[in-house]
Amino acid sequence: MNDTPSDSASPGPIAAPGGDRATPPVVAVIGVGLIGGSVALAARARLGATVVAWDPDPASLRTAVERGAVDVAAESPAEAVGKADVVFVAAPLGAVGDTVALVLAAAGPDTVVTDVGSTKADVAARFSRDGRFVGGHPLAGAETAGITHARDDLFEQAAWYLTPEGTTTGTLYERLHRLLTGLGARPLAIDAAAHDRAMAGISHLPHIVANVLVSHVSGALDPDEPLPAIGPSFRDATRVAGAHPALWADIYLANAPALLGAIEDASARLVHARTLIERGDRDGLVAWQRQVAREREALQAAGPDPGPTTELRVAVTNRPGVMADIALALGRAGIGISDLTLSPSPDNTAGVVGLWVDAGEAQAAAALVQALGFPVTPG
Amino acid sequence: MNDTPSDSASPGPIAAPGGDRATPPVVAVIGVGLIGGSVALAARARLGATVVAWDPDPASLRTAVERGAVDVAAESPAEAVGKADVVFVAAPLGAVGDTVALVLAAAGPDTVVTDVGSTKADVAARFSRDGRFVGGHPLAGAETAGITHARDDLFEQAAWYLTPEGTTTGTLYERLHRLLTGLGARPLAIDAAAHDRAMAGISHLPHIVANVLVSHVSGALDPDEPLPAIGPSFRDATRVAGAHPALWADIYLANAPALLGAIEDASARLVHARTLIERGDRDGLVAWQRQVAREREALQAAGPDPGPTTELRVAVTNRPGVMADIALALGRAGIGISDLTLSPSPDNTAGVVGLWVDAGEAQAAAALVQALGFPVTPG
Numbered sequence: 014m015n016d017t018p019s020d021s022a023s024p025g026p027i028a029a030p031g032g033d034r035a036t037p038p039v040v041a042v043i044g045v046g047l048i049g050g051s052v053a054l055a056a057r058a059r060l061g062a063t064v065v066a067w068d069p070d071p072a073s074l075r076t077a078v079e080r081g082a083v084d085v086a087a088e089s090p091a092e093a094v095g096k097a098d099v100v101f102v103a104a105p106l107g108a109v110g111d112t113v114a115l116v117l118a119a120a121g122p123d124t125v126v127t128d129v130g131s132t133k134a135d136v137a138a139r140f141s142r143d144g145r146f147v148g149g150h151p152l153a154g155a156e157t158a159g160i161t162h163a164r165d166d167l168f169e170q171a172a173w174y175l176t177p178e179g180t181t182t183g184t185l186y187e188r189l190h191r192l193l194t195g196l197g198a199r200p201l202a203i204d205a206a207a208h209d210r211a212m213a214g215i216s217h218l219p220h221i222v223a224n225v226l227v228s229h230v231s232g233a234l235d236p237d238e239p240l241p242a243i244g245p246s247f248r249d250a251t252r253v254a255g256a257h258p259a260l261w262a263d264i265y266l267a268n269a270p271a272l273l274g275a276i277e278d279a280s281a282r283l284v285h286a287r288t289l290i291e292r293g294d295r296d297g298l299v300a301w302q303r304q305v306a307r308e309r310e311a312l313q314a315a316g317p318d319p320g321p322t323t324e325l326r327v328a329v330t331n332r333p334g335v336m337a338d339i340a341l342a343l344g345r346a347g348i349g350i351s352d353l354t355l356s357p358s359p360d361n362t363a364g365v366v367g368l369w370v371d372a373g374e375a376q377a378a379a380a381l382v383q384a385l386g387f388p389v390t391p392g
Numbered sequence: 393m394n395d396t397p398s399d400s401a402s403p404g405p406i407a408a409p410g411g412d413r414a415t416p417p418v419v420a421v422i423g424v425g426l427i428g429g430s431v432a433l434a435a436r437a438r439l440g441a442t443v444v445a446w447d448p449d450p451a452s453l454r455t456a457v458e459r460g461a462v463d464v465a466a467e468s469p470a471e472a473v474g475k476a477d478v479v480f481v482a483a484p485l486g487a488v489g490d491t492v493a494l495v496l497a498a499a500g501p502d503t504v505v506t507d508v509g510s511t512k513a514d515v516a517a518r519f520s521r522d523g524r525f526v527g528g529h530p531l532a533g534a535e536t537a538g539i540t541h542a543r544d545d546l547f548e549q550a551a552w553y554l555t556p557e558g559t560t561t562g563t564l565y566e567r568l569h570r571l572l573t574g575l576g577a578r579p580l581a582i583d584a585a586a587h588d589r590a591m592a593g594i595s596h597l598p599h600i601v602a603n604v605l606v607s608h609v610s611g612a613l614d615p616d617e618p619l620p621a622i623g624p625s626f627r628d629a630t631r632v633a634g635a636h637p638a639l640w641a642d643i644y645l646a647n648a649p650a651l652l653g654a655i656e657d658a659s660a661r662l663v664h665a666r667t668l669i670e671r672g673d674r675d676g677l678v679a680w681q682r683q684v685a686r687e688r689e690a691l692q693a694a695g696p697d698p699g700p701t702t703e704l705r706v707a708v709t710n711r712p713g714v715m716a717d718i719a720l721a722l723g724r725a726g727i728g729i730s731d732l733t734l735s736p737s738p739d740n741t742a743g744v745v746g747l748w749v750d751a752g753e754a755q756a757a758a759a760l761v762q763a764l765g766f767p768v769t770p771g
Contacts, residue, residue, distance in 0.1 A: 211609075215625075216625055218605065219630075220625060222605060223684075225665070226593075227688045229654060229657050230590075231691060233593065246598045246599060247594040249628045251598075253628075253629075254684050255682065258677075258685065262674050263674070266669065266674060272669060273669060279604050280663075282607055283600070283601075283662075286655065287659075290655075298640075299638055302634050302641060308606050309606045311610065
């Protein structure tokens with residue numbers, strides 16, 4: 014497989030050739046499971062897109078056509094990619110990398126390619142030199158699987174992480190961002206490694222720990238002891254224990270570096286708790302509980318809070334990485350971009366980026382963008 | 393304090409002198425917080441009991457009287473114990489042992505004394521030679537505290553662990569058991585050490601682990617990274633993080649031996665998960681998820697399932713520990729006793745124990761009791 018960008022790709026500049034954005038987009042979907050099928054349904058229903066799809070399972074592809082998710086069932090990934098404006102690679106985690114490579118080899122220079130895998134560092138590193146690829150991860154739909162559960166509102170208000178790199182072509186990033194908001198999602202730019210650490214902490218480690226709790230109670234207790242009455246704290250903490258064995262084995266392995274770090278850190282924190290208990294350090298335990306209560310409150314308060322939005326207009330020079338720099342600076346501050354436009358100057362040496370952000374966060378967003386060296390004016 | 397039974401106590405035999413069970417009981421409650429106050433309300437409302445109470449905080453005691461939970465506000469624990477048939481020590485965990493000692497010193501030979509602390513091995517060991525004491529632990533009401541939240545239906549269908557010992561006086565155990573079912577609870581006999589291990593696994597360890605998850609995400613992640621969108625698995629797993637700092641510090645310390653064992657075991661299981669991930673052992677991870685899914689299903693299926701009950705009549709000889717042997721044998725099998733009677737023979741050398749158990753479990757219960765050497769007949 015060809016993991017490096019073809020010479021025809023156009024990495025770097027904010028503007029790439031072609032593509033009239035007034036006409037409905039052509040969207041290619043590789044893999045029509047729950048996520049791919051829902052992208053297809055939403056793109057057709059909400060954006061009037063033409064959806065071309067391929068799936069290794071002919072039955073799933075047929076069902077997708079029957080459900081009205083797909084206009085054209087392609088014979089191969091390359092055929093599906095054809096003249097697509099945007100390609101979604103919605104393959105199982107283990108197949109994402111090779112499928113993206115295949116798609117990039119088949120796609121033209123004005124096609125943006127993204128994936129929906131739950132880990133991002135691997136794929137970002139593998140394709141970081143191709144300006145057409147942007148890693149993605151929608152936080153939606155883990156409980157069920159398959160085209161039969163696909164819905165056109167699956168991404169309504171859902172966070173959708175994007176991992177732009179310095180090489181990402183600005184106009185292609187803008188196109189993908191706008192298409193995602195059109196599906197109802199809230200795109201948020203994040204560094205790929207930071208994404209994987211965050212997912213390890215808020216999703217993968219809780220699954221590991223739920224397994225540990227169940228296997229402790231089930232295995233470590235004397236089989237002659239009565240099974241205890243399961244209280245609400247145990248039930249809540251173990252709801253995801255043993256979920257989807259094959260899927261979760263792949264997720265653990267795909268995010269191994271970050272997850273191993275999280276397990277290491279959690280183990281050290283268990284040792285801390287053990288030490289406080291061993292010492293009979295009541296003051297230390299009270300302080301620990303209090304500290305955790307404050308941290309929990311802060312985490313809960315950090316949730317997204319959609320409100321009225323306002324536009325900022327940013328004058329940029331056309332250099333590689335401009336869009337990634339802006340999107341990541343706001344993403345790091347937890348500021349979502351509800352809409353994003355890019356207007357290159359006629360000679361393509363500069364341009365104006367339009368950013369729609371929460372009105373309450375506009376001042377902070379403007380300061381962050383100005384700190385990058387770009388003049389900002391209200392829209 | 394006097395931790396050993398007074399000479400007037402009557403350890404061992406199934407029958408103890410006195411006490412006409414037809415008249416409503418006199419119940420003493422030492423400590424009228426959420427649990428003590430709810431015992432008082434339920435005993436008056438459901439059993440027509442006379443409730444005498446004492447609390448170190450005069451305001452709480454006044455409120456208990458005003459709320460109609462208490463008939464007589466006593467000036468001291470000894471005065472409250474007076475002529476009580478049953479004494480509930482509902483003191484904070486750190487004060488349970490000394491308060492039980494005080495109460496046993498003040499109580500007569502025909503008084504059963506119990507506590508409601510969430511750990512049992514300590515108190516069981518300290519008073520194991522006094523036939524009047526039975527350790528207890530209702531699984532109810534951890535979310536709020538104080539007499540103002542007390543309710544007469546707090547124990548409706550709630551599991552209420554009891555830890556009888558070989559020395560426990562049979563008639564006193566019967567009286568306590570019947571009073572608890574009268575409050576709406578489901579008493580279940582359990583070995584004190586097994587109780588503490590079970591609580592460590594299903595309650596205390598989940599609290600420790602919830603703290604670890606929150607402090608990991610809050611502390612281990614780079615403060616420059618965006619706070620991640622908190623998903624449902626994290627929210628569920630950390631609902632109890634940082635709960636009631638002083639209360640939980642005391643609970644951790646009171647159950648230190650069992651909890652340290654649980655933390656040790658959980659740490660070893662984390663190492664197991666880490667090793668599978670480090671090795672890239674996909675088959676091992678899939679097998680682990682599958683195994684946990686089966687264990688979780690078994691734990692869920694083990695929950696109490698109240699149905700029609702049936703009576704078993706057990707002929708017993710009057711020797712120390714008979715009631716504890718029977719109650720613990722059924723408790724170990726997870727068989728709840730919804731009602732319990734004890735009819736001593738006129739010469740007090742033998743008697744008949746009536747056991748009401750789930751109809752579906754009657755055969756298993758009869759086999760277990762017969763295996764102890766006692767003839768069983770249907771009621």
